[in-house]
Amino acid sequence: MQHKQVRCSTGWKSSGTGVRECLHVAAASQSIRVAIMNHFGKFMLLLVLAFVAIQYVAISTFLTNPLSLLYSVVVVPTRQAVNCSPETLSYTSSAPAFSPPTNDSNVRTHILILATTRCGSSFIGQLLNQHPEVFYLFEPLFHVHSMLRPHLEQSRDLDWRKTLMGAARDLLRSLYHCHLSSLENYIQPYPTNHSTDHLFRRGASQSLCSPPVCKVPQGPHEQSLVLNDERECKKRCGPLSMPLASDACRAKRHTAIKTVRIPQISDLRTLIEDPTLNLKVIQLVRDPRGILASRIEAFRDSYRMWRLWRATGRRPANLDLGQIRTLCEDVLKSVSIGLARPDWLKGRYMLLRYEDMARFPLKKTKELYRFLGLDLDQSVKDWINNNTHDSSGVSSRRKFTTIRDSAANAENWKTKLSFDMVVYIQSACKPLLQRLGYKAVFHSRELKNFSHSLVEDRMFLPFF
Ligand SMILES: *[C@@H]1O[C@H](CO)[C@@H](O)[C@H](O)[C@H]1NC(C)=O
Ligand SMILES: *[C@@H]1O[C@H](CO)[C@@H](O)[C@H](O)[C@H]1NC(C)=O
Numbered sequence: 302m303q304h305k306q307v308r309c310s311t312g313w314k315s316s317g318t319g320v321r322e323c324l325h326v327a328a329a330s331q332s333i334r335v336a337i338m339n340h341f342g343k344f345m346l347l348l349v350l351a352f353v354a355i356q357y358v359a360i361s362t363f364l365t366n367p368l369s370l371l372y373s374v375v376v377v378p379t380r381q382a383v384n385c386s387p388e389t390l391s392y393t394s395s396a397p398a399f400s401p402p403t404n405d406s407n408v409r410t411h412i413l414i415l416a417t418t419r420c421g422s423s424f425i426g427q428l429l430n431q432h433p434e435v436f437y438l439f440e441p442l443f444h445v446h447s448m449l450r451p452h453l454e455q456s457r458d459l460d461w462r463k464t465l466m467g468a469a470r471d472l473l474r475s476l477y478h479c480h481l482s483s484l485e486n487y488i489q490p491y492p493t494n495h496s497t498d499h500l501f502r503r504g505a506s507q508s509l510c511s512p513p514v515c516k517v518p519q520g521p522h523e524q525s526l527v528l529n530d531e532r533e534c535k536k537r538c539g540p541l542s543m544p545l546a547s548d549a550c551r552a553k554r555h556t557a558i559k560t561v562r563i564p565q566i567s568d569l570r571t572l573i574e575d576p577t578l579n580l581k582v583i584q585l586v587r588d589p590r591g592i593l594a595s596r597i598e599a600f601r602d603s604y605r606m607w608r609l610w611r612a613t614g615r616r617p618a619n620l621d622l623g624q625i626r627t628l629c630e631d632v633l634k635s636v637s638i639g640l641a642r643p644d645w646l647k648g649r650y651m652l653l654r655y656e657d658m659a660r661f662p663l664k665k666t667k668e669l670y671r672f673l674g675l676d677l678d679q680s681v682k683d684w685i686n687n688n689t690h691d692s693s694g695v696s697s698r699r700k701f702t703t704i705r706d707s708a709a710n711a712e713n714w715k716t717k718l719s720f721d722m723v724v725y726i727q728s729a730c731k732p733l734l735q736r737l738g739y740k741a742v743f744h745s746r747e748l749k750n751f752s753h754s755l756v757e758d759r760m761f762l763p764f765f
């Protein structure tokens with residue numbers, strides 16, 4: 302498929318053929334890439350615009366569709382219209398309320414791993430990254446957040462989260478259509494010649510570390526080095542060419558993106574309902590007590606107060622429970638929507654508990670692939686075997702020796718939190734614990750008893 306890029310006055314515009322595209326161009330105000338807005342709807346938005354200009358360019362070509370529409374440039378001034386959803390492109394009346402999912406392996410499947418930090422999402426990402434027909438991107442929204450979020454937060458725009466999500470959705474849509482160049486606008490420093498050394502965690506993606514995207518000629522030894530060590534990929538593969546990465550994306554049958562930067566499934570609704578996408582969401586959840594224990598280790602600064610609590614045995618007066626509370630609320634909302642099985646999620650939603658994946662990696666991976674309608678490739682099974690001591694079954698309990706802490710023993714948080722801390726989180730996250738089948742503890746004896754699992758056996762079947 303042809304892919305060309307045209308320099309336009311307001312930034313990069315990408316055009317392809319055959320698919321409806323919805324591209325956005327965002328630029329920081331200090332740069333010359335300031336986008337021009339037609340009219341300013343709201344005062345609040347003006348504040349945002351003082352820092353950031355976001356221009357949404359929607360180009361639409363429905364060559365095969367009788368509805369044939371061609372949008373040249375749509376500049377969207379209001380927050381409501383911040384995503385190029387079908388509504389804003391005004392052909393909703395004839396579009397179906399939701400598009401039935403496809404289970405045909407010839408149809409491109411777009412996969413989103415919806416997770417929060419420290420719940421094993423890198424591991425789940427690898428289960429897709431290892432598949433030879435999957436183009437995998439690790440946290441592309443990192444760039445959107447780092448560029449926009451500081452400006453949006455300062456702007457006193459109370460709805461900054463919505464604005465951010467609008468930009469995030471548009472980028473995701475572009476990426477699923479393999480327009481990786483849309484990412485360039487968010488990468489700092491700005492890529493020269495459509496190449497960059499600064500794509501966040503490029504090395505986590507096989508496709509971006511394999512030829513021809515990886516430009517250095519490789520023998521089998523180098524190849525395996527580069528694929529198994531992120532740093533080697535960054536070191537040896539040379540600058541990442543976005544056009545080449547886009548080609549690599551198009552050459553694969555499916556695209557998978559992992560993100561911890563979408564708070565709720567409702568933030569994804571317009572993408573899920575987008576008839577040009579075949580989006581399937583895997584929501585990965587974990588016991589919030591386990592998440593907290595892991596974050597205390599990983600993010601020492603922001604969880605300093607919790608460390609203090611653990612060290613002294615006394616809860617600091619200024620401890621901020623906000624982050625954990627928000628986490629639990631967001632996850633609860635998403636899970637409640639997902640498990641209520643609304644029409645728009647039919648065939649598109651699967652809830653996965655990290656603890657189940659840790660205990661039964663092969664079994665859960667099979668379920669995952671069945672839900673996606675993809676063949677479980679041998680390379681994925683090999684990877685599981687190499688990175689867990691599993692085959693399947695109960696005997697694999699607590700044998701999860703992966704390369705990353707995130708996939709380590711699912712219940713070892715019990716040794717890392719004091720009983721007081723556990724009680725405190727339980728009070729903030731009670732409804733979520735109940736919903737997901739995580740048992741509360743009421744006595745420190747229960748916490749220290751390792752034959753007492755706090756994970757109820759529950760089946761969360763994919764919503765077909
Ligand atoms: C940009 O790419 C072109 C063609 O690949 C090359 O001729 C040119 O030297 C490059 N410029 C820079 C600054 O790298
Ligand atoms: C999708 O296809 C797979 C493999 O052919 C099959 O096992 C699965 O049951 C199908 N799912 C649905 C919902 O039809």
Ligand SMILES: *[C@@H]1O[C@H](CO)[C@@H](O)[C@H](O)[C@H]1NC(C)=O
Pocket residue numbers: 680681683684687
């Ligand atoms: C699994 O390990 C074997 C032996 O170390 C290695 O040859 C193979 O490439 C590995 N496979 C994967 C998918 O990691």
Ligand SMILES: *[C@@H]1O[C@H](CO)[C@@H](O)[C@H](O)[C@H]1NC(C)=O
Pocket residue numbers: 746750751752753754
């Ligand atoms: C530990 O938990 C197991 C299983 O729930 C229970 O049978 C046992 O009595 C508990 N031991 C103690 C010391 O509480």
